[in-house]
Amino acid sequence: MKFNSKWTRQHLIGIEELSREEINIILATAASFKQTMQRSNKKLPTLRGRSIVNFFMEPSTRTRMAFEVAAGNLSADVITITGNASSLVKGETIRDTAANIKALNADMIIMRHSSAGAPKYLSRVVDLPIINAGDGAHEHPTQALLDCYTLQENLKNIEGRKITILGDILFSRVARSNIWALKKLGAQVTVAGPATLVPKEFTQFGVEVCHDLRKALEDADAVMLLRIQHERQNATHFPSIGEYTRMFGLNKERASWLKPDAIIMHPGPINRGVEIDSQLADSDRSVILQQVTNGIAVRMAVIYLCMNASLQSIK
Amino acid sequence: MDEHTTPPTPDAIEAAIGNLVEDIANRHNQTESLAIIGIANGGIALAQSLRKRIGEKLGCKIPTGSVDIAFHRDDIARNPIPKISSPTDIPVEVDGADIILVDDVIYTGRSVRAAINELFDIGRPNRIELAVLYDRGGRKLPMRPDYCAFVRKHTDDHQVEITLDPENPQNHAITVS
Numbered sequence: 318m319k320f321n322s323k324w325t326r327q328h329l330i331g332i333e334e335l336s337r338e339e340i341n342i343i344l345a346t347a348a349s350f351k352q353t354m355q356r357s358n359k360k361l362p363t364l365r366g367r368s369i370v371n372f373f374m375e376p377s378t379r380t381r382m383a384f385e386v387a388a389g390n391l392s393a394d395v396i397t398i399t400g401n402a403s404s405l406v407k408g409e410t411i412r413d414t415a416a417n418i419k420a421l422n423a424d425m426i427i428m429r430h431s432s433a434g435a436p437k438y439l440s441r442v443v444d445l446p447i448i449n450a451g452d453g454a455h456e457h458p459t460q461a462l463l464d465c466y467t468l469q470e471n472l473k474n475i476e477g478r479k480i481t482i483l484g485d486i487l488f489s490r491v492a493r494s495n496i497w498a499l500k501k502l503g504a505q506v507t508v509a510g511p512a513t514l515v516p517k518e519f520t521q522f523g524v525e526v527c528h529d530l531r532k533a534l535e536d537a538d539a540v541m542l543l544r545i546q547h548e549r550q551n552a553t554h555f556p557s558i559g560e561y562t563r564m565f566g567l568n569k570e571r572a573s574w575l576k577p578d579a580i581i582m583h584p585g586p587i588n589r590g591v592e593i594d595s596q597l598a599d600s601d602r603s604v605i606l607q608q609v610t611n612g613i614a615v616r617m618a619v620i621y622l623c624m625n626a627s628l629q630s631i632k
Numbered sequence: 633m634d635e636h637t638t639p640p641t642p643d644a645i646e647a648a649i650g651n652l653v654e655d656i657a658n659r660h661n662q663t664e665s666l667a668i669i670g671i672a673n674g675g676i677a678l679a680q681s682l683r684k685r686i687g688e689k690l691g692c693k694i695p696t697g698s699v700d701i702a703f704h705r706d707d708i709a710r711n712p713i714p715k716i717s718s719p720t721d722i723p724v725e726v727d728g729a730d731i732i733l734v735d736d737v738i739y740t741g742r743s744v745r746a747a748i749n750e751l752f753d754i755g756r757p758n759r760i761e762l763a764v765l766y767d768r769g770g771r772k773l774p775m776r777p778d779y780c781a782f783v784r785k786h787t788d789d790h791q792v793e794i795t796l797d798p799e800n801p802q803n804h805a806i807t808v809s
Contacts, residue, residue: 319716342717349700349719363703391703411668601664 318345323371323463326606327446327627329619330437331456332497340501346612346618354614364624367424371397372415373450374405374430379609380459380586384427387616391508391604393424393624395483400600411435415443417559428452433490455487460584461494463615464541465502467608471580472538476503481533483508483565484543486515487554491584492543496522507534510543510565513554530565531629541582542567542592568594572602574617580604635790637800640782645765645796645804648781649681652763655779656682656732657689665729665758668696672718672749675735678765682734684798695724699733704746704753726755732779738764741775765801768792782806 324342332340353361369388372382381397388395398418402407405414408430411430418426427448428436433455439446453456468475480499484493484510496519499506506524520528527533534540545561555561572581581593581603589595598605640648660666668686670679676698683696700720732745744762751757761780768786788793790808797803 318718345717349717350701352719353703353753359643361703361753362749398672430653621703628708 322465324622325626326373327623327630328440328460328586329448329623330440331449332458332461333456333495337501340465340498341617343462343618343622344469346613346622348464350617351611351614359390360392361390362392363621364391367624368394368422369425369427369620370418370423370602372398372426372428378428379612380429383612384450384616385622387613390613391620392616396423403411411439412442419445425620446623448623451490452522454490454496456492458494459616459619460491461498463608463612464495465498465593466584466611467582467604468539471604475499477505478538479505479507479536480539481509481537482505482541482543483509485511485545489543494540495632496524507533511555530571531574534571537575537579539580540567540575544586544588544592562591564575566592566594567597571599572597582608585609639806639808642802642804645806646801648765652779652781653682653685653689656738656763657686661690663730665722666694667724668732668734669722670698671698671735671743672698672731673711673716674737674794677798678736678742679734681796681798697722699750701746701750704749706742709791720750721752726757730762731757731758732763733760734763736764736769737766737792738777739768739770741771741773745773763764766792774793
């Protein structure tokens with residue numbers, strides 16, 4: 318694949334600021350890394366001698382592990398700091414913690430935080446490349462990138478495809494990043510779910526807002542399910558979990574409304590029997606575990622591209 | 633103009649590729665596990681040409697692939713990520729293979745080192761030989777091609793670019809700027 322421009326970003330804060338070409342550069346680089354992951358020796362020497370700090374102020378299994386594996390595959394050293402194990406609990410500010418990470422000779426910070434904008438803030442005050450691993454309800458850029466990668470792998474092209482995002486759109490950074498990415502890549506995006514979690518205002522992002530599940534799923538090439546984010550909700554947005562499942566949970570019958578070769582995606586963690594029927598989650602149409610594997614390749618690409626851009630700037 | 637300043641004509645390039653084919657085929661007419669691997673991206677077109685013609689000459693299909701050297705480059709902090717991406721694709725078991733590594737131009741030798749490292753990440757070839765179309769001098773590493781069509785000396789400020797068109801050899805071009 319040939320590109321007109323070169324990658325120059327040191328930070329990856331959100332998909333919103335990326336161009337279509339930049340997204341494609343990441344996806345193409347990820348394809349090269351995915352190929353290397355299938356070898357018996359999965360380690361590349363590319364970032365030997367570089368150290369990366371995983372700064373996770375919010376719980377995470379997949380993302381944190383995928384970043385650790387990705388950095389390890391590139392031969393970088395990785396240290397993971399989690400919220401309650403850091404001096405933040407002793408009153409240190411994020412800025413000071415990050416300045417100390419730099420003073421300890423780190424070359425990159427990968428950050429997850431419950432506040433939207435925290436990685437952006439850090440990128441302004443600390444002279445290190447910052448990768449956003451999810452900030453509040455703002456963005457989760459690497460999730461959207463791995464979703465696009467998985468879509469491309471299964472559907473070949475994203476342009477013109479109907480992609481439905483179903484569930485808790487309001488509180489979801491995954492939905493926001495995916496809307497940006499999918500729109501930039503030319504998909505027709507429909508967001509669906511209960512009206513309280515899928516407000517009409519989302520139309521300003523250029524997506525179709527649909528509260529009729531059948532209409533939302535009909536003829537879709539892929540459906541991305543989202544978890545109900547109990548932790549971000551301080552008011553009840555639907556009567557009960559059971560009610561949500563009854564109205565919007567994906568089951569066999571509803572999945573039959575999709576295109577015959579449509580795929581079912583979920584960023585995890587899945588709540589079996591809530592947003593997705595347990596058997597469906599394990600079916601052939603589900604690419605949930607493929608998404609996890611692709612998450613490593615995409616994160617290797619992001620780390621590699623941003624690290625390279627950062628090393629150039631200090632040259 | 634002497635041969636050191638005039639780039640070869642399309643006919644001369646085509647004839648030179650013919651000589652490479654001849655040399656490789658002669659040396660490998662008994663080799664069982666021969667594979668031709670182009671160094672992405674410059675070596676890919678030449679590798680394809682060699683595959684076709686050596687295959688015809690030896691009367692067999694020669695597995696051909698390419699190696700992406702991006703992740704083994706020793707200049708990650710020096711140069712931006714290249715604009716073209718093509719993942720490593722080797723359709724044959726690397727362990728025990730006799731590999732002809734192919735590139736269009738050899739200069740410092742760093743790409744060849746990276747390509748050899750990439751191959752060894754995948755397996756342990758029996759042997760690796762190097763075939764290039766154009767040796768422009770300026771080596772920084774102890775690398776010497778086993779098969780080479782043109783040898784010229786260019787200073788570091790010169791750029792050598794090669795276009796090969798196996799479908800229409802009259803479009804072959806070597807430009808020095």
